[in-house]
Amino acid sequence: MTILPGKALVAQGGGPTAVINQSLVGVVLEARKFPEIRRVYGARHGVRGILNEDFVDLTQATTHNLEQVAQTPASALGSTRDKPDEDYCGKLFDVLQAHEIRYFFYVGGNDSSDTCRIVNEQANRAGYELRTVHVPKTIDNDLVGTDHCPGYGSAAKFVAQAFAGCNEDNRALPGVYVAVVMGRHAGFLTAASALAKKFPDDGPHLVYLPERAFDPEKFIADVESVYARYGRCIVAVSEGVQDKDGKPIMTTLAQGAVEKDAHGNVQLSGTGALGDLLAGYVKSHTKIKRVRADTLGYLQRSFLGCVSEVDQREAREVGEKAVQYAAWHNIDGSVAMNRVGDYAIEYKLIKLEEVAAKTKHMPAAFINEAGNGITPAFLAYARPLVGNLATTDRIVAPPVKKILNRG
Amino acid sequence: MTILPGKALVAQGGGPTAVINQSLVGVVLEARKFPEIRRVYGARHGVRGILNEDFVDLTQATTHNLEQVAQTPASALGSTRDKPDEDYCGKLFDVLQAHEIRYFFYVGGNDSSDTCRIVNEQANRAGYELRTVHVPKTIDNDLVGTDHCPGYGSAAKFVAQAFAGCNEDNRALPGVYVAVVMGRHAGFLTAASALAKKFPDDGPHLVYLPERAFDPEKFIADVESVYARYGRCIVAVSEGVQDKDGKPIMTTLAQGAVEKDAHGNVQLSGTGALGDLLAGYVKSHTKIKRVRADTLGYLQRSFLGCVSEVDQREAREVGEKAVQYAAWHNIDGSVAMNRVGDYAIEYKLIKLEEVAAKTKHMPAAFINEAGNGITPAFLAYARPLVGNLATTDRIVAPPVKKILNRG
Numbered sequence: 001m002t003i004l005p006g007k008a009l010v011a012q013g014g015g016p017t018a019v020i021n022q023s024l025v026g027v028v029l030e031a032r033k034f035p036e037i038r039r040v041y042g043a044r045h046g047v048r049g050i051l052n053e054d055f056v057d058l059t060q061a062t063t064h065n066l067e068q069v070a071q072t073p074a075s076a077l078g079s080t081r082d083k084p085d086e087d088y089c090g091k092l093f094d095v096l097q098a099h100e101i102r103y104f105f106y107v108g109g110n111d112s113s114d115t116c117r118i119v120n121e122q123a124n125r126a127g128y129e130l131r132t133v134h135v136p137k138t139i140d141n142d143l144v145g146t147d148h149c150p151g152y153g154s155a156a157k158f159v160a161q162a163f164a165g166c167n168e169d170n171r172a173l174p175g176v177y178v179a180v181v182m183g184r185h186a187g188f189l190t191a192a193s194a195l196a197k198k199f200p201d202d203g204p205h206l207v208y209l210p211e212r213a214f215d216p217e218k219f220i221a222d223v224e225s226v227y228a229r230y231g232r233c234i235v236a237v238s239e240g241v242q243d244k245d246g247k248p249i250m251t252t253l254a255q256g257a258v259e260k261d262a263h264g265n266v267q268l269s270g271t272g273a274l275g276d277l278l279a280g281y282v283k284s285h286t287k288i289k290r291v292r293a294d295t296l297g298y299l300q301r302s303f304l305g306c307v308s309e310v311d312q313r314e315a316r317e318v319g320e321k322a323v324q325y326a327a328w329h330n331i332d333g334s335v336a337m338n339r340v341g342d343y344a345i346e347y348k349l350i351k352l353e354e355v356a357a358k359t360k361h362m363p364a365a366f367i368n369e370a371g372n373g374i375t376p377a378f379l380a381y382a383r384p385l386v387g388n389l390a391t392t393d394r395i396v397a398p399p400v401k402k403i404l405n406r407g
Numbered sequence: 408m409t410i411l412p413g414k415a416l417v418a419q420g421g422g423p424t425a426v427i428n429q430s431l432v433g434v435v436l437e438a439r440k441f442p443e444i445r446r447v448y449g450a451r452h453g454v455r456g457i458l459n460e461d462f463v464d465l466t467q468a469t470t471h472n473l474e475q476v477a478q479t480p481a482s483a484l485g486s487t488r489d490k491p492d493e494d495y496c497g498k499l500f501d502v503l504q505a506h507e508i509r510y511f512f513y514v515g516g517n518d519s520s521d522t523c524r525i526v527n528e529q530a531n532r533a534g535y536e537l538r539t540v541h542v543p544k545t546i547d548n549d550l551v552g553t554d555h556c557p558g559y560g561s562a563a564k565f566v567a568q569a570f571a572g573c574n575e576d577n578r579a580l581p582g583v584y585v586a587v588v589m590g591r592h593a594g595f596l597t598a599a600s601a602l603a604k605k606f607p608d609d610g611p612h613l614v615y616l617p618e619r620a621f622d623p624e625k626f627i628a629d630v631e632s633v634y635a636r637y638g639r640c641i642v643a644v645s646e647g648v649q650d651k652d653g654k655p656i657m658t659t660l661a662q663g664a665v666e667k668d669a670h671g672n673v674q675l676s677g678t679g680a681l682g683d684l685l686a687g688y689v690k691s692h693t694k695i696k697r698v699r700a701d702t703l704g705y706l707q708r709s710f711l712g713c714v715s716e717v718d719q720r721e722a723r724e725v726g727e728k729a730v731q732y733a734a735w736h737n738i739d740g741s742v743a744m745n746r747v748g749d750y751a752i753e754y755k756l757i758k759l760e761e762v763a764a765k766t767k768h769m770p771a772a773f774i775n776e777a778g779n780g781i782t783p784a785f786l787a788y789a790r791p792l793v794g795n796l797a798t799t800d801r802i803v804a805p806p807v808k809k810i811l812n813r814g
Contacts, residue, residue: 016579018572041807045579055807068800074575076802081580091813098810165425165711168481172423172452173488177705196711271686272679272702279678295679297701298584302572304603305713305797390712393475395483400448400462403505406498 003036003327004129006102010058011043011050012137013108013115014081016074017151018158018307019315020137023107024077025070026319027135028058034327037103046080046108047115050092053099070316073302075107083111089118097128103326107135107319110143113334114356120332131326134334134352135318139301142186144360145350146336150318153311153385155182155300156192162296164196164392167203167234174232175290176223176282177203180275182300185210185240187362189300191374192382193236196389203234210240211362212371214249219278220285222372227288239274239295253277271295308387314345321347343384410443410734411536413509417465418450418457419544420515420522421488423481424558425565425714426722427544430514431484432477433726434542435465441734444510453487453515454522457499460506477723480709482514490518496525504535510733514542514726517550520741521763527739538733541741541759542725546708549593551767552757553743557725560718560792562589562707563599569703571603571799574610574641581639582697583630583689584610587682589707592617592647594769596707598781599789600643603796610641617647618769619778621656626685627692629779634695646681646702660684678702715794721752728754750791 008031012020024042031040040058043049056077058066069076084092096104096119104119106112113134123130136143139155159181170177183189187209194204205226208214226233241249250273275293282291318335325331333349340346366378415438419427431449438447447465450456463484465473476483491499503511503526511526513519520541530537543550546562566588577584590596594616601611612633615621633640648656657680682700689698725742732738740756747753773785 012579016576042802042804051813053807053809053811053813056802056804057807058802058804061802061804065800065803068798069802071797072575072799072801073572075579076575076800079579095811099807161711162706165480165709166705168479168483168711169423169705169709172419172482172486179704271683271700273683276678276680276683292705293678294704294706295702296706297586297703298573298576298699299569299701299703299706302576304568304572304575304799390478391475392479392711393472393483394479395449395463395465395468395476396472397449397463397465397468400460400464400506402460404460404502406458406460 004102005036007039008037008103009041009101010105011046012075012077013046013112017139018073018154019312021076022070022315023135023319025066026316027105030320030323042077045078048080084115093122104132109138117352117356132332133322133326135322140183140186141188142360144358145354147339150315153308157308157386158306159192160195163193176233178235178278178293180237180295183238187211190238204236206235206372208237210238213244214241250274310387325349411509412443414446415444415510416448416508417512418453419482419484420453420519424544425480425561426719428483429477429722430542430726432473433723434512437727437730449484452485454489455487491522500529511539516545524759524763539739540729540733542729547590547593548595549767551765552761554746557722560715564715564793565713566599567602570600583640585642585685585700587644587702590645594618597645611643613779614643617645620651621648657681717794732756
């Protein structure tokens with residue numbers, strides 16, 4: 001088999017994750033093994049860096065430097081929110097040709113895979129030999145065709161340990177605690193809030209996902225029922241929850257029950273508005289006094305020092321496999337993962353058009369019947385992905401007999 | 408020396424920390440070594456549990472269970488926000504007498520030390536032999552008489568690593584990022600946002616503390632100046648920032664520039680309002696498009712799996728020392744820490760009235776002249792407290808010469 005000679009280019013797109021640099025480094029170190037691949041370039045800030053020929057020569061980065069970068073959260077090459085159309089992709093293709101790039105690796109979500117698809121088609125039409133491989137990443141876990149996405153496991157671990165800690169906080173000072181979780185229109189990350197539950201009365205007690213219509217009245221009834229039972233209530237809410245008409249719940253609440261809110265624009269991340277609105281709604285619709293809201297925010301994807309070792313390894317491997325498919329097997333596509341047993345991964349390459357611009361949602365089997373919690377099937381699915389979870393414990397000691405009995 | 412025979416009681420008050428259970432377990436294990444201390448009781452939910460005689464017998468907890476609890480964030484016995492007055496303390500004293508409690512250990516902040524002080528005075532007046540020792544904890548680091556407080560180091564580590572990660576995120580997708588940090592009226596925790604900075608252009612670029620008046624106009628000028636220099640800007644803001652008249656800045660902004668805000672009550676924690684108001688203020692007063700806000704929230708004190716090993720050890724030791732002072736030395740007070748060299752700790756016992764209901768602030772030497780950042784003196788002070796910090800790295804690789812030069 002002949003390996004196509006030429007240069008390789010790697011870029012990172014979309015929202016960062018805690019392990020997206022593992023994939024970058026997997027691509028770079030693997031590509032540097034092939035003498036036919038004369039240079040490995042990195043584009044600064046994704047497709048925008050390609051457009052501007054803003055490249056660094058990663059062939060000249062040290063292994064130590066790359067291994068340190070692999071341990072660093074967020075996209076070390078920089079990222080972009082640009083979503084290239086045919087025209088934009090044409091310009092990218094011009095640059096790839098000018099620099100004799102024969103291998104293009106784009107680490108990103110479903111928008112990035114769509115860019116790969118368009119560029120790849122343009123190369124095919126022009127008869128220019130170009131291997132294009134999409135390397136999956138997303139904390140939302142919403143890519144189709146793969147068991148799960150690199151980036152999800154680490155974010156899921158962060159969310160699980162955040163809720164496990166806040167559960168202890170809420171046991172110490174009881175009340176209602178609402179925390180808003182990222183994930184856009186997929187509920188996987190919010191569902192991960194339940195992964196570190198240990199005792200039957202541990203929170204989160206209620207989990208609201210974008211896959212089920214959110215009904216504010218039902219929400220209040222749910223909270224009151226949990227509160228009556230445990231004297232406290234922890235709620236995990238996806239930033240993407242919608243009402244039965246598909247409208248973001250932030251809009252519904254801001255216009256209805258909570259008057260005069262300043263948060264006009266519906267911006268899913270980077271604001272505490274949804275959490276505050278939900279807390280305000282609980283305060284105004286129940287007699288519960290202590291109601292608090294957190295929005296887990298950018299820490300979910302970029303906190304330094306909370307990573308799933310399983311996720312870390314898989315993110316590295318999808319990068320390595322991307323290069324192997326392109327170089328040894330001479331094929332284009334998106335790297336995907338098959339789950340084998342409990343628990344191993346087989347890698348495969350699927351067609352770009354299978355992934356491009358599509359969104360995977362939580363399957364019905366992962367959501368409980370009431371639409372306010374998750375099922376054991378979800379726990380079985382997600383548990384291997386987060387690696388070692390920290391654990392909590394409670395004091396086990398007998399009560400002391402009262403003497404004064406004044407209460 | 409004779410050791411006073413009787414029972415010991417331990418309780419936890421105020422906001423939880425990641426290591427407050429280390430102090431609890433330090434007290435319990437140390438107290439169980441003394442045959443004269445016949446029982447070690449724990450009160451559920453602080454002084455409220457004492458009032459209600461809601462005790463568990465920790466003499467009967469296993470060592471394994473206690474060691475597991477020590478690793479768990481938040482107050483395992485439960486906490487309370489009750490601030491007892493003379494009358495309330497009188498009732499507490501009745502309960503202590505009825506149960507023949509001769510040793511009372513209260514793990515908490517300055518309110519808890521005030522409770523210790525009142526109960527101790529009542530015992531003295533009644534001629535009842537009672538050893539009362541306050542065991543310090545607070546993530547705010549605002550207790551006087553001690554170099555620092557157990558609980559601060561772990562929260563500081565969380566904040567430092569949160570900012571280090573979000574700095575990478577912001578480098579990947581540039582813009583303005585504002586994150587609101589706990590700490591009430593002391594700036595120590597917000598200042599910790601700078602502890603994991605590595606490269607000169609790393610964020611946070613601006614740090615606003617409650618010790619300096621916050622001027623919205625100056626804030627905008629600061630942000631624009633940083634943005635002009637780096638093309639991005641990371642801001643750490645204390646939840647307790649105030650304007651020049653001592654009014655919470657949330658009130659100032661909500662009434663002025665940002666109209667019709669629904670967040671009526673000024674509640675420092677458990678809401679994203681301050682972050683959202685500041686982000687909105689930047690959007691409306693500059694031409695910067697990408698502005699995001701996070702509020703680090705309860706994760707700062709209760710996230711599971713981010714702890715300073717130095718803080719963990721010291722929290723354990725203050726619990727052990729509390730028992731030793733009471734049993735061997737027969738004295739009351741609050742356990743405090745002296746810093747020796749770089750870096751060791753000497754423990755001492757200071758008078759309860761020295762600590763009670765007082766608040767320590769950031770010394771002027773820790774704050775830069777412009778009032779929007781911290782000094783090397785602060786870094787030297789805080790660095791030993793957070794233990795091992797995770798670190799980030801950047802790609803070091805030469806740029807590639809442009810060919811098309813279209814830009």
